[in-house]
Amino acid sequence: MAFDSLSEKLQNVFKNLRSKGRLTEDDVKAALREVKMALLEADVNFRVVKQFTKSVQERAIGQDVMNGLNPGQMVIKIVNEEMTKLMGSETTEIDFKPSNELTIIMMVGLQGAGKTTTTAKIAGKLKSKGKKVLLAACDVYRPAAIEQLKINGEKQGVEVFAMGNKNKPADIAKAAVNHAISNGNNVLIIDTAGRLHIDEEMMDELVEIKNSVDVHRTLLVVDSMTGQDAVNVAGTFDEKVGVDGVILTKLDGDTRGGAALSIRAVTGKPILFVGMGEKLSDLEQFYPDRMTSRILGMGDVLTMIEKAQETIDENKAKELERKMKQNEFDFEMYLESMSQMRKMGGLSSILGMLPGLGMGSKLPDFDSDEAEKNMARIEAIIYSMTPEERRNPKVMNPSRKNRIAKGAGVNISEVNKLIKQFEQMKKMMKQMPGMFGGGKRGKKGLFKGLPF
Incomplete structure (x- = not known):
């Protein structure tokens, strides 16, 4: 499970802090050195780690903490608050156009990140909230991508609009908008093509789709197992196409999880959802405070x-x-x-x-x-x-x-x-x-x- 190693190391640091009756500045600094190493090993961005430990140290070495009844517990509380702040503090949800107007969401990302499956997962979530969703199959390059979306759409009880692989993605997107309006859909989710790496052709195609239809939100799907690369990918997509939110996949895998702790701080883009498995139901709303709780071994009873x-x-x-x-x-x-x-x-x-x-x-x-x-x-x-x-x-x-x-x-x-x-x-x-x-x-x- 993602963060297992980081959690274990942080909990050992906290155990040592709790065992001390009083704390000195050296105790706090030594503990934060261990926290810093644990975060770097989890593949958290170096600049993010540096700022994080600096913020914790400035707050932890204050008089209120050092002279308090339980200084160890206070330091842990500060780590909890700063880590939550790092991931965005407040939960961000997809917003929709008013008055049941058609909201167009474009899904982007590299090949292999789980974009097509995630598109169907989100469609199911929105359908359960009363939205009438249409999926548009605009990945015309990857073999079986259209069929995969159709199968997953059927499982979710959501219609999929497809025109085969001989048409331009921008033309398919325009036709999908007309179909959605004619059929009373209020959400259209466009599944676009990915590549094994970022290239100009892919970016140009995404920009062309955005210029052809009124995309309300662009959501980037990134593989959390790629660590720092996930943060770099997010930055590039935002610069070239514009990104409104991030979905992290494979957070249930054997990954160091650094992307979840770095993306918001580096790109300024909120994490909306996290993929916690392969099933179509395995998509969780991202709550920064709950994720921090899980990382620090405090559980997540609300989820x-x-x-x-x-x-x-x-x-x-x-x-x-x-x-x-x-x-x-x-x-x-x-x-x-x-x-x-x-x-x-x-x-x-x-x-x-x-x-x-x-x-x-x-x-x-x-x-x-x-x-x-x-x-x-x-x-x-x-x-x-x-x-x-x-x-x-x-x-x-x-x-x-x-x-x-x-x-x-x-x-x-x-x-x-x-x-x-x-x-x-x-x-x-x-x-x-x-x-x-x-x-x-x-x-x-x-x-x-x-x-x-």
């Missing part, structure tokens, strides 16, 4: 709640809660709960948003990747059961268990283990109110007994 509200079926959730309360929880509901968890991005995604369990944190004896594999095995076992066996596990005798094990491709001992853990889990759910009440159980106790 987790919003994800739950977007993905979880309310009626199914109520039924699950009712069955838990009445101790009627069965394997059918167990499958449903795993399905709902997957819709939220899986175990690792959920853990990444919990305070203290986020980026850079490690749960003792808990491997989220292994947990995901175990969940898949559990699903295979449950799918090998009959509906009666799922609803009433007590009917399972040795011959039934043997049949289930063969169907799932596992040893019978795994079937027995799952049934035993399932019964333990049912007992634990009856005591759910006390389960999260703190005490001495800590992180390990929270997950002890769960069958993954």
Whole structure:
């Protein structure tokens, strides 16, 4: 996950600060040297790091902090505030033309950044907010680009306007505007061609599209895994074409994440969204304060709640809660709960948003990747059961268990283990109110007994 290494290093620095009763100027300077190195290793722009550490140091060595009751905590608070400021402080959203007038958005970026997929992701988000969206396929060079947009548009329930690959992109854009107006669309998103690197021909084509239609917002899609190059790309696109906002993709990958911390400061352009996976639902609104919280290991509970509200079926959730309360929880509901968890991005995604369990944190004896594999095995076992066996596990005798094990491709001992853990889990759910009440159980106790 992006920022894992940075988070771990920053949290170690903070742990040392908290352990000191009083802080000297040398303590603060030493801590900030470590912060500086961690940011540079995360591929944050050098000038940005220099300004950031200077701002933190000027605030942290003030009398109020040094003579306060908890100076270590105050320094951490300052780092939090300055990092949020670095990424833009306030959330920026796409704005639209008034009175349901057609808003034209042009998507730009290099090939391989995920522009076409991101175009469909944004279309889905805007559709869920009541917009009538039309997508225009103006990438006439990359093989299968038009087909890819059509497939993703269909999945999102959004119409795609295409004229094949024999027409000029500017002409396709003009025809798409006429189609949008005729069909009552209030948002048109133009997917343009990318190249493996920036060239004059690509820039001229984008400028021609902008001159042909009334583009309201130009959004740049950049691959966060390219680090400093992402910042340079943003600067060049803004200079040649003009950019109103940035979307960072692949922030879920094994990247150092420096682009997220540098782009706003270097280019002055806000980050609007971040791509956190390959699924069409894996696009998050960018909140600078929430991203800072995740980087510093303070969690992001608000995003987790919003994800739950977007993905979880309310009626199914109520039924699950009712069955838990009445101790009627069965394997059918167990499958449903795993399905709902997957819709939220899986175990690792959920853990990444919990305070203290986020980026850079490690749960003792808990491997989220292994947990995901175990969940898949559990699903295979449950799918090998009959509906009666799922609803009433007590009917399972040795011959039934043997049949289930063969169907799932596992040893019978795994079937027995799952049934035993399932019964333990049912007992634990009856005591759910006390389960999260703190005490001495800590992180390990929270997950002890769960069958993954």
